[in-house]
Amino acid sequence: MYKAKAYAAKSETSPLAATTIPRREPTEQDVQIEILYCGICHSDLHQVRNEWKEVMPTVYPCVPGHEIVGRVTKVGAGVTKFQPGDLAAVGCMVDSDGTCPECKAGLEQFCANMTLTYNFPDKHLGGVTYGGYSDSIVVDERFVLKVPGNLDLAGTAPLLCAGITTYSPMRHWGVTKGKKVGVVGLGGLGHMAVKFAHALGAHTVVFTTSPGKKEDALRLGADEVVISRNADEMKKHVGSFDFILDAVSAEHDINAYLQLLRRDGNLTMVGAPEKPLPVSVFGLIFGRRSLSGSPIGGIAETQEMLDFCGQHNLTADVEVIPIQKVNEAYERLLKSDVKYRFSIDMASLKAE
Known part of the structure; x- marks a missing residue:
């Protein structure tokens, strides 16, 4: 286990603020990623403010973020698809059972035992999973995606949701x-x-x-x-x-x-x-x-989408912000005051 820098909400009424969180050391099938950009999704705001308490109550501290783009820094011994230095991405899911009919059909988004990227039970460390408003993340190789090298990384992050x-x-x-x-x-x-x-x-x-x-x-x-x-x-x-x-x-x-x-x-x-x-x-x-x-897609389809974006040079229209402006961005999101997504430059977290 190691400590990572992050921004978290301590309660449904408190602003997001700098903190440290535990991350697991990479296991045999894990990929460790230095997060470069993380998009802000409207669901981040709902989750941080516990607005889905009837369906998915928020566990605090909450570190949101499921539109993650970064660079691989370490891989487990059993990892075959990635090596340090590769560009990689993580979306809304970080695990599923892999054995149910949905998973076998490549539709992990419908798996009854799917693990979401944040605010979901963490089978490795206990507690809940922490998302991409952080300087790094460790994810099972099966849920890590390849990023075409020609795409703008800030604009690529929102593609993951x-x-x-x-x-x-x-x-x-x-x-x-x-x-x-x-x-x-x-x-x-x-x-x-x-x-x-x-x-x-x-x-x-x-x-x-x-x-x-x-x-x-x-x-x-x-x-x-x-x-x-x-x-x-x-x-x-x-x-x-x-x-x-x-x-x-x-x-x-x-x-x-x-x-x-x-x-x-x-x-x-x-x-x-x-x-x-x-x-x-x-x-x-x-x-x-x-x-x-329709919700998100499965992992294979998400990779297909990223490859399609690479072929057509498609990314989201984004306004890049430092992590220190995330609370302001949430208020602007409520007013639809952004064209068309916020993308956090996670290098700004180093200043904390």
Whole structure:
């Protein structure tokens, strides 16, 4: 065991502050990584403030962060895929049982015994796992990913959550050239969805309530931008979409988007509104449309996504901040005051 520098919250009302945490020495299958950048996900804020206490109560001290990019510093004797000096990444998971049908299908994100990167029982040291707001992390080789060398590392970090969360359903529902794809909401998730849909060759339409986002949506790769409050604009697209990705976490009228799907079209939710959304079943029955949800992807698919990003030179649009500004970043996140993700330069932790 060794001590690592980190930023942690001591309670649901206390700010994140410098501390030290225990990390295990690498075992035979482990990879030790010096963390260079860590993205800030909205779920970090929810977890730190114990806003998911009914489902996933926070154990303090809490060290968030599951969008991790760094450099390998040490490997266990049994590690075959990595060596010191390699660029590596870690996402939302750090372990699973490896034996259940989900794991055998490469869908570790659905494993009942999955271990999340932070605030989950730590089978090695006891207590809970600690995330990427730290100078280093030790992870089983099976859950470490290779980072293409041509990608900007600060912009790569959010790919480990925002990237795979939008890429996975597009691959599952067959987004390819010739398909018409809608993206609802242009935020941290939505902006990556636009980039992926465009790179996959789809005709990409962004739905937003903010006319001021039109120019940015087109810059990111959208072919069209629809102001969703404009009923006439919405009517033009009725029954025409193969796939719609909904990245909005606020209350909104989902039926307005179901009507835009063609026969056998699908709408997938990746945003998670706090209250249940009313769904018109007739909107699904007529047209054999489907409504689904999707979390992150499995490890193999996450690697595929990173490789795809390497081929197309895709990264998230980020604002890089020092760790000392993380609490300010959380407040700005609540106001959607970032284009489009924060990425923490972990070199700033050395100053603590």
